[in-house]
Amino acid sequence: MSLGGGHSAEGSNGGGIFVQFNQDCTSLVAGSSSGYHLFALTPDDGIEEIYASRSGQDTCLVDRLFSSSLVAIVTVAAPRKLIVCHYKKGTEICNYSYSNTILAVKLNRSRLVVCLEESLHIHNIRDMKILHTIRDTPPNPRGLCALAPSAELCHVAYPGSSAVGEVQIFDCVHLHAKCVLSAHDSPLAALAWSACGRRLATASERGTVIRVFLVPERTRLYEFRRGVKRCVAIACLAFSACGAYLAATSNTETVHVFRLAEPAAAAGAAPPADGWMEWLSSAVSAGAGYLPAQVADVLAQGRAFAAARLPRAAKRAVAAVTNVARAPRLVVATDAGAVHVFALDAAEGGDCALLRTHRLLDAPPPHRAQEESERASELGAALAGSPPRGAFDLRDHRHFPPMRTAAEPPAE
Template sequence: MNTRPIIDESSGPFALSASFNADNSCFSVALETGFRVFTSKSGDLKLAREVGGGIGCAEMLSTTRYIALVGGGKQPKFPQNKVQIWNDATQLVSTSLEFKTPIQRVRISQSHLVVVLLNNVGIYKMKSPPEKIADYETVNNPFGLCSLGSKIVAFPGRTPGQVKLFHLDSGNVSIIPAHDSPLRALALSKNGDVVATASEQGTLIRIWSFPSCTKIGELRRGIDPAVIFSLAFSPIGSLLAVTSDKSTLHIFELPTPNSVPTPEPDPKTHKWGILSKVPLLPRPFSDIYSLAATKFEIGDEHVGWGPASKSATFNAGIPGVPGGRPTKGLIGWLDDNTLLVIGAGRDARWEKFIVGVNSDGKRVVYKEGWKRYLE
């Protein structure tokens, strides 16, 4: 007798994954029946397409009519080893790429396409058909970690905790031994001169300068291990936003590439006050903590469809979906003081936050609005 719980679809659409476009002006959502595109500033629906099957991930090319689609969910529309470049003007697939293994994630820009497999990253020039320019083996990368900038693309290397940086113009490759344990999140600044990384431990975020690949800062999210959902630099690169499975959004002030070493903590503003200056105390007392933090909503999900696995090297869940679980805590900056946190799943949410200063002159982050964007 089958005693497994039945996932009820009668309550409405189920968002499998979500992703921002390059300038965060829109976000695309993959569904069991198709995909939708929303305006980031308001969370309002911009485009809805029913394609007669599940889409695991949908990556929008800037603000154009092209969207990269990979099949996913219970009844995938497309094979999970193919990338389909959808032309919404014709509502047809204009071109596709086939691979030997399932696709974990796709990144797309006006000039390049990056396809992430479990143990491989392929980099292509955006043509019809796309032209391969590089191909690299990686450690197991079930979350499809990859950040595509205008100059470089960052992804895991061949050993756990390693970041590989590929220069899109020159083809040069740099390697950063970022962590001792596997990567769980990474991000590039807008101009590509700073890289942020987090491991599956989730306690420290490390900041690296490019092209020197030197560490310029180390930020402490917390003491207890956590799953880091997302890292994102503000447009001018002065702030870093971090979300985790603790349902907390942290805002960190960043060192600049030339500020080496990281400045000493100020006891007046540090979390541990004067204890941050006492020698021989454990390191967490002197580490740099976020300048502001607040709660975001992970949302209510079925137990079997939880937000994430703790492991950055093995994960099983929804076929065709990056990480195998609905996207949670995805960060997108609208400007240097405004950011969004997007979640997929049955309880799919759009939340807007403002970074400001309170009446005491202290930096704060607060929620300005939210909605369930599928309703």
């Protein structure tokens, strides 16, 4: 739910503001040249400012622990210092200094993780003592890491290589390495945990394929194709609280929403007897031995269930799929200080209608990510009717049934 792989604390906020949703997507934090601000999502699709520090310190990183009063911040003036505050009391609880610039800060109800370029520091959230330091990690200049929101399955994921998309999983409770995932051939660009801490979403710098793994079993559950456009930088991956949706933002105007389970499969019912999903699944299964591996992989990738189009591309944007007054919503915040609220049709998906746009803070206009917009083609690719929307559940044998011709006798 944070801005891609963290936000450098050196220099300013890069011409924009730092924005991030809290762990359950009920509120939003923002850091700017005037300090840090907390906002709540209201039942009428609104945004309400609930706190402003007004410290005058340029804040480049800020994270809030769920809906509590605990806030962790890093300022441009002191990029190596982490400050933990009680915002309602207006007091500083503690501060820690590190050997290098802080690139990312992650919180849950059990641990606080500080990410530097070549190390991670794990704190106990109750007394803020350092419990463990993971040293000599592969170079991670963007501070890419993800801490599971769950205090029970408290895992942190971070790049295990700077050359390929390897993910290291570390158990922050028992303080030992858990497993390693070979997620992509290209270096990682984004990581996100589901609320339960059992699913990990990954994307690479290539920006075309998003995968979801079961941890610690290392089972690949889903694989999605974001689109056909090349040279796209994935900025954020975010699970919905219910775990049924995964949103992805990039440096284009299009935000994709993937559905992680087909309704029939989720309900335990048999899949429909006809249709693209069954036909293509069967075709991929039958021809898997004859097709090149790369072709078979592409055919087995699911497409976006829904997509939203921002009024303009943002250099950085974060997304949340949540419920507002029991209605599904896609909420997207950008580094330009804009928050866009879209309706999400849970039954049909498709193009998400823009309901409201809010301004958080006055921020400089964002740099254009590209000279010419390709909104129509990008949205069309995201919602193409062939192949169908949705993902193949790689655990379900019904999605990959055995094939035989009419003349072929049944197996003994």
